[in-house]
Amino acid sequence: ASPVKWHMAHTTWFFETFLLKAVIPDYQPRFPQYNYLFNSYYNTIGERIARDKRGLLSRPSISEVWRYRQEIDARMEDWLANVDEATLAQYAPILVLGLNHEQQHQELILTDLKHAFASNPLRPIYRDREPDQSSTVTPLTWSRFGAGVREIGHHGDAFAFDNEGPRHSVYVQAFELANRPTTNREYLAFVNDGGYDRPEFWLSDGWAARKRLGWTSPLYWERANDEWSTMTLAGMIPLHLDEPVTHVSFYEADAFARWSDARLSTEAEWEIAATDRPIAGNFLESGRYHPAPMSLDEDGLIQMLGDVWEWTMSPYSAYPGYKPAAGALGEYNGKFMCNQMILRGGSCATPLSHIRTTYRNFFGPEARWQFSGIRLARF
Amino acid sequence: ASPVKWHMAHTTWFFETFLLKAVIPDYQPRFPQYNYLFNSYYNTIGERIARDKRGLLSRPSISEVWRYRQEIDARMEDWLANVDEATLAQYAPILVLGLNHEQQHQELILTDLKHAFASNPLRPIYRDREPDQSSTVTPLTWSRFGAGVREIGHHGDAFAFDNEGPRHSVYVQAFELANRPTTNREYLAFVNDGGYDRPEFWLSDGWAARKRLGWTSPLYWERANDEWSTMTLAGMIPLHLDEPVTHVSFYEADAFARWSDARLSTEAEWEIAATDRPIAGNFLESGRYHPAPMSLDEDGLIQMLGDVWEWTMSPYSAYPGYKPAAGALGEYNGKFMCNQMILRGGSCATPLSHIRTTYRNFFGPEARWQFSGIRLARF
Amino acid sequence: ASPVKWHMAHTTWFFETFLLKAVIPDYQPRFPQYNYLFNSYYNTIGERIARDKRGLLSRPSISEVWRYRQEIDARMEDWLANVDEATLAQYAPILVLGLNHEQQHQELILTDLKHAFASNPLRPIYRDREPDQSSTVTPLTWSRFGAGVREIGHHGDAFAFDNEGPRHSVYVQAFELANRPTTNREYLAFVNDGGYDRPEFWLSDGWAARKRLGWTSPLYWERANDEWSTMTLAGMIPLHLDEPVTHVSFYEADAFARWSDARLSTEAEWEIAATDRPIAGNFLESGRYHPAPMSLDEDGLIQMLGDVWEWTMSPYSAYPGYKPAAGALGEYNGKFMCNQMILRGGSCATPLSHIRTTYRNFFGPEARWQFSGIRLARF
């Protein structure tokens, strides 16, 4: 987890590095060393500070980072006010990429902050929230989808990350998808059934992770006097059993699915099921910053978008014909296509305008600090 | 890498544990502690010795392990001589699995031995071999395959591991496959072009592995006075430029492919191309224990089987509808379906009767001690 | 290295924990969790946050820590204004210990800050300083001391740490002590003579540390274009050859001494030589925060006190008859009497009123972030 000020400087660095340096002749950076400090992983751009050292940077201070943002924002506005149409058209993709990049870091700021606050014995509150009123949850049902050749992947002119394309055909077997995410209540039954002590439900690497890291419940769950509570951005609260379970790793999602005599969906299945759904749900804009109890009274799939990122069983791989962009921006997505699992649908910390049904998020199978959850599938 | 005597005891332990204990009432093991020592990873069977501690077992001695094998072999023969047809039919799958399991460990014995000998400054020779006469290599050409729905996976009554099925439909885009594996000469060009120092060709995790582990060439290559040599089971020999490159990790195979403006194949593509080929080539039985220079004068794909396991770009996942067997034998394959990449085709250390075109081998992307090589693909 | 705000809260926590809680009936802490956060190593006081986690505490903020200090200071003043003589006499030792403890952390704040700033690519300046004018250095001479039974250790009523006593007899062989600390010029000759590449000068553990940590010069030295510079609290400056060398580990001091055909002194030799010297020199109060060039024109030993802590060859052990205090304060010194080496004399970051000739400082043999230097001895 990186400190907030690092995210703030890094997203500004992106505009400076990939836009201002490209478009302004003899560009003079005000803070040349920031290139080293705020590069995240772009080998093409040069050396960078190690990720686990970011938290040790007492300088630049938060106010210096604000000055840096103001400086770069001003230069960007200046450029935008004067640029000609052709140049703008040429650089618009990078501009839009920079905006989407900043949205990704907005989500990371919240999840990193939650992680830091949960590690702090003072358990600070980021933003207070009214406790939920009692709620009910839609019963679990299954939606069936037939076999056949389908198309997935992004098409059209709107922005998408390069890894969402090319659009292509896949063959899917008939499958069924749970109408809603798994709840805390359902996941707690797995916990209470000894799920964390029974290797038969776990992948080999998952069991090793569970042992090594001492997992006995999702991240941020705590038990005292037989009561479960959980850390949220509104502080510690009693565990709400009707909410979607969140902060589980892929390994836990997979073990829960096997215990449930089900499985996770593939990303193709998920996308086929989600296609043409309206982009709506519990996103960043709700200000809740936490998954919501699912009291919807609706047929078919609900909460495919928002609330929690849904782990799929698909490793992150290139779509057929995928080619990363040339140069540093080609490092954005393509070079992570190994040892990562796909998640779909966005979470309560994702900006609404950032998400699409073709959106491919990816994290390592041990990652738990995102708002990651579970939706079951079966044949 | 495990010592030879461990492999020898473990394969015998398999028959004792999964057959004799099941079929003989009140079975009395002669060496009850061996269950702890020679269990590899079956959680269902109980506790086991840690993998990295296997090399420290000075007891049982090699002669005690031979006695154990004789004892269990004798009990097996005794049982086989007296078993009725119906019982035999019931347990035949486990018996055949045990034989295939032992074949897998025969291959591992050779590759573990090679690893131990290569780490030993004395560079011992396992089996001497006449140096190769000069040879030529078939030029690189590409075979084209059309798009469409195809079937892959095992079918029929012959033995196959559970992870090779169910047979199922996949949609493949049109693709091209190199007619032969990559040679040392071709790979050396990548090395000489700075391939190990240019992150733009590498996956992020691959680059991290290359840095952390200090890779600058395939495993077992050494350079002295501008001459390359390589460790083999016949000792150190000059690097033969026409042989298939071997002992590369997935990361190196992937980087080489990107440098070549190509890619690795998917496992579906590989299997479609290999279907109906005769099972022939440079396998364990040749006694060479090393990939052979490819002097074949033949159209189309050559050396798909034998010589080197070919890395694919496919992560190891369950085929649609795959269900592991119940109980301990269900731990054989299914629980490794994460963080592993598929290899196809068998190697010069694989027994001929062990391989199939549907055979799915898998190792982590860093593994280099198998006879693993490269075959390029492209759209 | 801990953040400044941690030191500030910890020294205040000391007064709250060992004084206020003892003297005020039903003492109510305003911030009960601070006991966990700001305990350093007192097992008797309870659980505490791990040392390497201190840097991750984004809360309490620096202003909250100031409030905590003001609160505890006010309560202390209130207590002091009203306490009776007898009680004061009883608690005065703890009060004085708390003041001395805070002085130790004042020194640590400077050395931790230097370490953080040196690790920061921006190389921030803590306090600007005029560059030194050119200077000369007193030539190296040796002072001789005879053999016999001597007394060392603290006596009298003034404050001293418990580990400075009991005063006791020791037998010392005749020895010689260098009149001044080793200079950068002398140490650089060791560097240039390949001192860091010649294991014959190094202790076995020292050589292992040098290899593992990649040492090729004292901490904070940097070489560019054949010019040496060094990080100071006034930023990067050219290496001043006449200054005492500093930021060397015990291992480097010991190797340098062996290369010099000399040795480090024992702590008894050092104390015998230093006895009755006036407590004066380049301490914290000079505001220099850096060792000074030694331009003194004086016979006999100079700069025994101040400038740099001088490594001795004495491991940190209990003096005969030493008994730590009962309870938590007994953890202050006694429990570190293993794997540490004694340093004597104070440094340019030590408050003048804090030092004595009997003062025993101690750090592990790898520690380099204190202002630690070298004074040679021989028989």
Added chain:
Amino acid sequence: ASPVKWHMAHTTWFFETFLLKAVIPDYQPRFPQYNYLFNSYYNTIGERIARDKRGLLSRPSISEVWRYRQEIDARMEDWLANVDEATLAQYAPILVLGLNHEQQHQELILTDLKHAFASNPLRPIYRDREPDQSSTVTPLTWSRFGAGVREIGHHGDAFAFDNEGPRHSVYVQAFELANRPTTNREYLAFVNDGGYDRPEFWLSDGWAARKRLGWTSPLYWERANDEWSTMTLAGMIPLHLDEPVTHVSFYEADAFARWSDARLSTEAEWEIAATDRPIAGNFLESGRYHPAPMSLDEDGLIQMLGDVWEWTMSPYSAYPGYKPAAGALGEYNGKFMCNQMILRGGSCATPLSHIRTTYRNFFGPEARWQFSGIRLARF
């Protein structure tokens, strides 16, 4: 711990390297690579295999090592049969050093073997032994020694390691020494009193080691059904309460002493008390390979020599005026004078002819695999 064959080859390598190569013109080694394999830590002699890799050497085989020993023994005998007096006088110190070096490794072979067998779930027996008959133990009494200047260290012409000299004066305070080593019964009382869970008895580094390594009793102790047993070279046996406790680290010895309201002796105290004692006791030659129950009926100190090495509170440092020999043999002792503690008196695995009252053994404070025990001291 190193394998037996490594010790056997290494002790022979010593004679080849430091004698044969020095005295035979144009010496031709039969196995030049053995210099790399069997060098232990002599930097001056060149590169060497890492200690933790020794166990992985499947070649040379044990019979090849025997051949190596025969070869070098024959060359040594040949040289000794023909050498002239003057040359012999010159090289006799190295010859005697080589013999003493081999004796040290004889002891290490036993303790390394014990460690390997104890780690092996089969718990092999090295040499069977009759169980002890019931016994009584001499009650604990204290012997008093007066204060004053004393001489310690080796003198005279007989062999001693360089670190045992020069003989020199020390001042000792009056002290008392326990008449016999601490027994298992006494140590068990510490265990049962929660000694391993009470940090107030432990040095800071000791407590950290106890936590990190999970110590709850001496090495090789095991508890089942409220009965303690212990691994010996005769296999697992019930813990004999009257035997000297052994396989404790310095940290445990120190914590036990503090719990006992006593301390460990300094090495000077130990040597003063042991001077002029006959060299007799339970050494290697008894064939017991285990400390003996102390049924002696004798006044004054017993079992100072043999049975268990006795931890002292003295860190291993150079005696005043100590100078290591020049060249590689100078690496024998001097370069370990840091982070090690002194043990005195020899153990049941030490050859009788190897020990002296001036003998200084040393190990790190965590080491437990030697036959190390405790004798209390106090003022």
